[in-house]
Structure formats: structure tokens, C-alpha cells
Amino acid sequence: MRTESGPPGATAPTDSTAEGPRRAARPFVVQVAGLRKVAGTTRGEVRQGVIDGLGVVGVVVSEGSPVVADLELSSYPGGISAVGTFSAPWVGECRRCGGPVSGTVTAAVRERYAPDGSGDEDAYPLNGGELDLEPLARDAVLLELPLAPLCSEDCLGLCPQCGTNWNESTCGCAPAGDPRWSALDSLRDL
Ligand SMILES: [Zn+2]
Ligand SMILES: [Zn+2]
Structure with missing residues (x-):
């Protein structure tokens, strides 16, 4: 059974090399x-x-x-x-x-x-x-x-096209199309 006096030297009140206060x-x-x-x-x-x-x-x-x-x-x-x-x-x-x-x-x-x-x-x-x-x-x-x-x-978020904060104002950007079609749009431009 351990006594509660604590090991000697467990507290070193004036050790200037220790990690401070x-x-x-x-x-x-x-x-x-x-x-x-x-x-x-x-x-x-x-x-x-x-x-x-x-x-x-x-x-x-x-x-x-x-x-x-x-x-x-x-x-x-x-x-x-x-x-x-x-x-x-x-x-x-x-x-x-x-x-x-x-x-x-x-x-x-x-x-x-x-x-x-x-x-x-x-x-x-x-x-x-x-x-x-x-x-x-x-x-x-x-x-x-x-x-x-x-x-x-x-929260309404930001316009993905111009970055307007839709909580504060509106912008004139056309509604974003269905993202599934944007791949076809870019093909059409080729
Ligand atoms: Zn927000
Ligand atoms: Zn916009």
C-alpha cells in the first residue's frame, strides 16, 4: 500500500531550469x-x-x-x-x-x-x-x-457565377443550367 507522503523531490519549487511557472x-x-x-x-x-x-x-x-x-x-x-x-x-x-x-x-x-x-x-x-x-x-x-x-x-449562399452574396442582394446572372448538360455545352463549342 502506497503512503501519501509523496516521493521526495516530486515538487521542485526553485528549479530555474524547469519549465517555468x-x-x-x-x-x-x-x-x-x-x-x-x-x-x-x-x-x-x-x-x-x-x-x-x-x-x-x-x-x-x-x-x-x-x-x-x-x-x-x-x-x-x-x-x-x-x-x-x-x-x-x-x-x-x-x-x-x-x-x-x-x-x-x-x-x-x-x-x-x-x-x-x-x-x-x-x-x-x-x-x-x-x-x-x-x-x-x-x-x-x-x-x-x-x-x-x-x-x-x-442562408441563400453565393451566386456561383458572379459571387454575389444572395443574402444581401440579387444579381442578374441567368439561372445556372442543369450541371449534367454543361458537359454537352462544352462539347458543342468544339
Ligand atoms: Zn451563410
Ligand atoms: Zn450572379
């Missing part, structure tokens, strides 16, 4: 040694931090905006479960007209953290007395970002 740099790292002492213990955990480069094609989490984690962490004999939500504001481009679209993504999670060698291959890593919510936040938010957002359900 760790607490500020890793807002999603949670200390869970206390939680693990008694299986079945639950604790609410609210964290927030900016995660860079979080986006899919055409949609990204707004630059500089934090991802907010609102989770319940519970210990079980093999590790820690994390249940709750990650949310973040996003901005993107309408897939029809290219105009700006924004919204808020809320991703529900129910995942486990377990130590290396636990045999739980779906679990996120639990390193001694701490776990990092950032990889989980990243995975969860990426899955929930909209893939093809619309500025409005009835």
Missing part, C-alpha cells in the same frame, strides 16, 4: 492524490484555460478564449473517473456564404484516468497524484465542433 502554464493539471486515498470519493472541479490550435477546417475555438471544464472527479479502485462538460466559444465560416458564424460548443464527457500498466487502454494517463484534463478537453471539444456551420438555416 508550472501552475499557471498548466491550468488543467489536477492534483488527485487526496481523492485516491479512498475509492468512491467525489470532488467537483472547475478549471479553465486557453488551449491553442483547437479547431477543425473552417471552425476554431475563439482565439484567447478559455475552454471551461466543469467536472466531477471520482476515485474508483483502478483510477479516477471524470464526468461533466467542457465548453468553449467558437467562430467559423458559413459553409454556403462564407460569412462569419459563431456559437458555443459544449462537450459532455464520461472518461477514466488510470495509471500506466493498469491494462485500461481507453483511460487517459494518471501520473502518480496528478492528471491532466487538457488532452481530454482537446479530444472532447474537437469532436463537438460543428463541421459545416451555417450563418442561418435558410
Whole structure:
């Protein structure tokens, strides 16, 4: 049975060669040694931090905006479960007209953290007395970002011929023909 005094040297408060102010740099790292002492213990955990480069094609989490984690962490004999939500504001481009679209993504999670060698291959890593919510936040938010957002359900899009935004004005272009005939049109011109 492991004691909770922690290994010596686990925290190095004045190591100038270390990666700087760790607490500020890793807002999603949670200390869970206390939680693990008694299986079945639950604790609410609210964290927030900016995660860079979080986006899919055409949609990204707004630059500089934090991802907010609102989770319940519970210990079980093999590790820690994390249940709750990650949310973040996003901005993107309408897939029809290219105009700006924004919204808020809320991703529900129910995942486990377990130590290396636990045999739980779906679990996120639990390193001694701490776990990092950032990889989980990243995975969860990426899955929930909209893939093809619309500025409005009835967005009219752009004229394929002159590029006029049909939400703002009309254009004089002739209606596009049936695309199946355009191949024949080009043959006729030869
Ligand atoms: Zn649009
Ligand atoms: Zn047009």
C-alpha cells in the first residue's frame, strides 16, 4: 500500500531550469492524490484555460478564449473517473456564404484516468497524484465542433457565377443550367 507522503523531490519549487511557472502554464493539471486515498470519493472541479490550435477546417475555438471544464472527479479502485462538460466559444465560416458564424460548443464527457500498466487502454494517463484534463478537453471539444456551420438555416449562399452574396442582394446572372448538360455545352463549342 502506497503512503501519501509523496516521493521526495516530486515538487521542485526553485528549479530555474524547469519549465517555468508550472501552475499557471498548466491550468488543467489536477492534483488527485487526496481523492485516491479512498475509492468512491467525489470532488467537483472547475478549471479553465486557453488551449491553442483547437479547431477543425473552417471552425476554431475563439482565439484567447478559455475552454471551461466543469467536472466531477471520482476515485474508483483502478483510477479516477471524470464526468461533466467542457465548453468553449467558437467562430467559423458559413459553409454556403462564407460569412462569419459563431456559437458555443459544449462537450459532455464520461472518461477514466488510470495509471500506466493498469491494462485500461481507453483511460487517459494518471501520473502518480496528478492528471491532466487538457488532452481530454482537446479530444472532447474537437469532436463537438460543428463541421459545416451555417450563418442561418435558410442562408441563400453565393451566386456561383458572379459571387454575389444572395443574402444581401440579387444579381442578374441567368439561372445556372442543369450541371449534367454543361458537359454537352462544352462539347458543342468544339
Ligand atoms: Zn451563410
Ligand atoms: Zn450572379
